[in-house]
Amino acid sequence: MKLVKEVIDVxxxxxxxxxxxxxxxxxxxxxxxxxxxxxxISAPRLIxxxxxxxxxxxxxxxTTSALSLTRRLTVIQLHRYGQGELVAKSQVLHDPGDDVW
Structure with missing residues (x-):
């Protein structure tokens, strides 16, 4: 199940x-x-x-609690470029309540 945990975390x-x-x-x-x-999504099928x-x-x-994953906060910043093009950039931060930042 370590692989499942890693996939979900990434x-x-x-x-x-x-x-x-x-x-x-x-x-x-x-x-x-x-x-x-x-x-x-649907019933099981024989394959x-x-x-x-x-x-x-x-x-x-x-899910994150069940897998003991560290909670994270995502900060989304919106930036305007050139002709008013709006671009979103996100940054993932650890939860301030966690020991690791």
Missing amino acids: ARSKGAFRLIAFTAVGNERLLKRMGVNTRR DNKSVVPFWIEIDDE
Whole structure:
């Protein structure tokens, strides 16, 4: 599950709020039992004689807490360039309540 934790942490640091996953039903159940917030997209289907299910992994407080990820704050700055073009830049910061900044 370390790989799942790392994938979710990197996605979150890039501003993602949801991931899509396709896996065996047992792996989805394992994530749910761990406390990860998942939501099925459709019913399981047999692929190579294995029951596979597509689902969303919500990157929210429930999931980050279940995986013991450090909470982060994202600061979004809007900048105007040239002909009024609006560009958003984001910066991820650690939560001020955490030990690490």
